[in-house]
Amino acid sequence: MAKDTMTMTSQAEKSIVIRRKKHVRRWIAISFLMTFLILPLIPLFIWSFGFNWFFPNVLPTRWGIRAWAYVFDPTAQILPALWDSLVIAIGTVLISLVIGIPAGRALGLNVFRGKRLVEFLVLAPTIVPPLAVVLGIHVVFLKLGLADTLIGVILVHLIPVLPYVTLVLTGVFANYDPEFEDQARSLGAGTITIIWRIMIPSIFPGIIVAALFSFIISWAQYVTTLLIGGGRVQTLPLLLYAFARSGDYAVTGAISVIFITPGILMLLFTSRYLTGKNQALGGIGR
Amino acid sequence: MSPKLKIWLMLMPALTVITLLFLGGLLLGLARSFNYMPVIGLTDPNVDAYIKVFTNPEFYQALGLSLYIAVTATALATILAVASALLLRETFPGKRIITFLFQLNLTIPHIVGAVAMLFLLTQSGFLARIVHFFGFIERPAGFPILIYDDFSLGIIIQYVWKEAPFMGLITLAILQSMGDDYEAVAQSLGANRWQRLFHVIIPLITPGVMRAYVVAFAFTFGAFEVPYLIGKTYPTVLPVLIYYRYTDVDLAMRPEAMAMALVLAVISTILIFTYMAISRRFTRVD
Numbered sequence: 030m031a032k033d034t035m036t037m038t039s040q041a042e043k044s045i046v047i048r049r050k051k052h053v054r055r056w057i058a059i060s061f062l063m064t065f066l067i068l069p070l071i072p073l074f075i076w077s078f079g080f081n082w083f084f085p086n087v088l089p090t091r092w093g094i095r096a097w098a099y100v101f102d103p104t105a106q107i108l109p110a111l112w113d114s115l116v117i118a119i120g121t122v123l124i125s126l127v128i129g130i131p132a133g134r135a136l137g138l139n140v141f142r143g144k145r146l147v148e149f150l151v152l153a154p155t156i157v158p159p160l161a162v163v164l165g166i167h168v169v170f171l172k173l174g175l176a177d178t179l180i181g182v183i184l185v186h187l188i189p190v191l192p193y194v195t196l197v198l199t200g201v202f203a204n205y206d207p208e209f210e211d212q213a214r215s216l217g218a219g220t221i222t223i224i225w226r227i228m229i230p231s232i233f234p235g236i237i238v239a240a241l242f243s244f245i246i247s248w249a250q251y252v253t254t255l256l257i258g259g260g261r262v263q264t265l266p267l268l269l270y271a272f273a274r275s276g277d278y279a280v281t282g283a284i285s286v287i288f289i290t291p292g293i294l295m296l297l298f299t300s301r302y303l304t305g306k307n308q309a310l311g312g313i314g315r
Numbered sequence: 316m317s318p319k320l321k322i323w324l325m326l327m328p329a330l331t332v333i334t335l336l337f338l339g340g341l342l343l344g345l346a347r348s349f350n351y352m353p354v355i356g357l358t359d360p361n362v363d364a365y366i367k368v369f370t371n372p373e374f375y376q377a378l379g380l381s382l383y384i385a386v387t388a389t390a391l392a393t394i395l396a397v398a399s400a401l402l403l404r405e406t407f408p409g410k411r412i413i414t415f416l417f418q419l420n421l422t423i424p425h426i427v428g429a430v431a432m433l434f435l436l437t438q439s440g441f442l443a444r445i446v447h448f449f450g451f452i453e454r455p456a457g458f459p460i461l462i463y464d465d466f467s468l469g470i471i472i473q474y475v476w477k478e479a480p481f482m483g484l485i486t487l488a489i490l491q492s493m494g495d496d497y498e499a500v501a502q503s504l505g506a507n508r509w510q511r512l513f514h515v516i517i518p519l520i521t522p523g524v525m526r527a528y529v530v531a532f533a534f535t536f537g538a539f540e541v542p543y544l545i546g547k548t549y550p551t552v553l554p555v556l557i558y559y560r561y562t563d564v565d566l567a568m569r570p571e572a573m574a575m576a577l578v579l580a581v582i583s584t585i586l587i588f589t590y591m592a593i594s595r596r597f598t599r600v601d
Contacts, residue, residue, distance in 0.1 A: 058402055059413060062395075066420055069476060072434035072441040073427070084439035084455055085447040132329035135322045147326060153584075154337045156530075158537025160554050161580035162337055164561055164573055165344030172354060188336050195329060249424035252539040252558070266426045270544060273430050282434070285427045292422025296415070303418050305488030305527075313421055315481045315534045 073289075076282030096279035100287065107268060107284065113179065114248060114264040120183040121247035122240050125194040128187075129239060130232075133198025138207060155192045155311060162188060163256050170257060177261035185257045186247040193246060193312030194239045200308070201235030238302055241295045245313050248291060341580060348573035364570035374575060377556040384467050384552060385536040388474035393528055395475060396482035397520070401512075403483070404490050420480045425473070429544040432473045436461040462545050469545045474535050482527045489523040490516070525593055533586045537579060553579055 076082070080093030100107045136147065154162070163185055167176060175181035209231070210223050218226070229236070251266045258264070265288050272281040292313070296303065303310065316324075346352055351360035368374050403414060420428075435441045443458035452458055462469040501515045539554040546552065551559070553575065561572035 055402065055405070055407065058398075062399055062402065063413065063416055066476065066480065067416060068442075069428070069431040069435045070419075070423070073431055075441075076434060085444050087441075087444045087448050128328040128332060131325035135325035139318075139322050141319065141322050147330070150330065150333050154333065156533045156586060157337075157341070157580050157583045158533075158539075158554060160537065160539055160557060161344065161576040161583070162340035164557070164576050165340040165342065165347060166336060168343055168347060168352065168355075169339075184336065187332055188340075191329060191332055245422060249426070251424075251426050252554070256558075256561075266424060266540075269426055269430060270540070273433060273544060278434065281430055285430050289423050289427055292424070293419065296418055296422050300415055300418060303421060303484065305483075305485035306492075310421070310481060310484065311530050311534075315478055315531045 070289075073282045073285040076278045077286050079279055079282070082278075096277075096283040099280055100283045106263065107265075107280075110263045110265050110268045111287065113262060114266075117179060117182050117186060117254075117262075117264060118244045118247040120179070121186040121190055122243045124183065125187060125190045125243045126236065126240060129191060129194035129198050129243075130236070132195045133200075133239075134202045134205075134228075136195070136199040137202025137205065151192050151195050153192075154188050159185075159189055159250075159253050160256075163253050167256055176257055177259040179262060181257050182254050182262050182264075183247075185253045186250055189250065189253070189312075190243045190246045193309040194243050196309040196312075197239040197242060197307075198232075198235060201232050201239075205232055238299055241299060242309055242312050245292050245295060248288075249313070341577075344573045344576055344580075348570050348577055350570045364574040367571050368574045368578070373550070373556065374553075376550040377553040378578075380467065380550055381536055381553040384470055384474070384542070385532050388471045388535055389478065389528055389532045391471070392475045392478035392482055392531060393524060395479040396486050396527075397517075397524065399479060399483040400486035400490055401516070403487055417480050417483065420477055421484075423477070425477060425538065426540045426544065428473045428477050429541045432469050432476075433462060433545055436469050436472065463547050465547075467542070467546060470542050473541050473545070474538075478531045478535070482524070482531055485527040486520060486524055489520045493519055522593065529586055529589055529593065533583050536586075537583055 075089065077096050078092050078094065079089035080091035080095060082089035082091075099105055102108075132151070136144065136151075166185060170176040170181050170184075175184065205228075209227050213223050213227050249266065250264075251270075254262060254264050255267060258267070265284060269281065269284045269288060272284060343352075346360075348364050349360040349362065350357055350364060399417065403410070403417060407413075423431075433440070437443070438455040438458045438460060440458075440462075443452065443455055446452050446458060459468075461472070497515050497519065498511050501511045506514065537554055539558065542552045543555050543558070546555065557572050557575045557579065560568045560575065563569075563572075
């Protein structure tokens with residue numbers, strides 16, 4: 030009897046030890062993973078406040094806000110670039126929603142002949158590198174006067190953005206019940222009223238997610254802007270590249286911090302939505 | 316209005332944009348690669364550009380480097396992604412914050428990732444300083460060359476850093492939808508941890524992870540900005556070589572640029588079909 034109790038206690042102790050060991054191992058693994066993922070971002074912040082920072086100092090020997098003062102200096106080129114980036118991204122968001130909402134509705138609510146082909150066409154720009162497409166467009170945009178303009182850049186941003194906006198909205202409409210629309214119609218509501226009072230409000234959260242995705246994809250575009258903007262349209266990433274190459278790491282760090290802020294803010298709102306179940310994840314994630 | 320007509324009307328704006336900009340861009344690139352473009356007076360198509368491309372060792376070097384980077388980075392990212400997903404699948408205190416930090420990189424544009432690696436990994440970078448602080452190296456020269464290096468390690472590290480969370484979240488979603496019944500059965504039949512991992516979990520998640528792999532691979536293969544900032548100028552990856560050719564002062568280089576861009580597009584298209592074939596062959600996991 031006494032012997033039995035003894036083995037039981039030692040077994041319980043043993044399992045506690047095993048569990049604790051597992052616990053420790055898990056946190057070691059998580060620490061490594063987090064260090065790998067987060068450590069590279071830290072120098073961006075430090076550099077933006079660094080005045081003197083030479084090897085082998087782990088932290089700057091003098092701190093300062095020169096870089097930030099320069100970034101917000103109205104005579105410097107950063108604020109205009111920030112403005113152009115915003116105008117382009119917001120323009121891309123609006124156009125992609127106007128185009129993507131009907132397409133998402135058509136694909137999310139219906140089964141029809143040729144649907145596979147449409148889905149394939151919508152998905153194709155997500156796999157073919159934008160560079161391969163943009164060179165051909167450039168020739169025509171030069172002819173049409175769209176090269177080197179904001180409108181031209183917005184148009185090419187639609188290529189990588191539209192597939193993901195359509196994917197998000199297709200998913201949203203797949204869970205949308207058009208029954209309410211029929212009821213409203215039977216009560217005398219017209220199409221415009223139905224769209225504004227029934228459809229838009231009920232898919233609004235989905236529209237916001239699609240808009241955020243669209244914004245972030247356009248915001249991060251590099252090579253499309255570089256080619257179609259032809260150096261005349263200076264967005265934030267183009268400037269970031271120029272400063273990184275020039276070796277002014279303080280300003281480069283400050284631009285980087287500004288540049289990643291919208292994405293981090295977006296993540297605060299959509300963290301739950303950004304799971305692997307979301308097919309549109311590839312738009313920003315890969 | 317017939318329902319069918321209505322569906323196609325709703326799809327029309329999206330299909331117009333994709334056809335004109337995406338397919339149009341590809342076709343124009345194709346025409347230009349054959350030196351055929353009546354609007355600028357080229358009416359005599361030829362295959363000179365392709366002959367030049369396929370006899371140019373620089374093209375094969377760039378293609379090889381692109382493939383090497385994409386294969387290595389995506390393979391490493393896959394391993395890290397599966398390990399992270401297994402880690403984040405369990406419940407533990409602080410899981411929400413850890414998951415948020417895991418998602419953080421999704422929102423960081425690649426160009427910022429490249430800048431981050433530049434700050435972190437040069438021989439006098441942040442990591443070298445930390446290593447020096449702990450007394451492992453004396454001078455910057457003691458730190459391995461990871462940026463502008465022969466093996467493109469900086470580029471590979473950046474891609475792994477950026478893709479692992481993307482693929483990890485997809486893997487996590489697959490694991491969650493799979494539940495742990497299979498593992499429980501395997502465990503009751505006497506399978507140990509490693510047996511459960513290699514004979515139960517990995518075979519079950521492979522189809523879904525393969526799809527994520529193809530998406531990430533296609534992206535890295537066609538991506539421009541990371542090697543453009545932190546890669547060597549020569550040899551370089553295919554997209555950067557295409558850009559150099561296209562922006563060469565010698566306009567006669569342009570058809571070559573277009574031809575290479577189309578080779579890039581064709582390889583990526585083969586990837587789409589692989590992707591579609593994989594998704595169709597296996598049961599959908601999302």
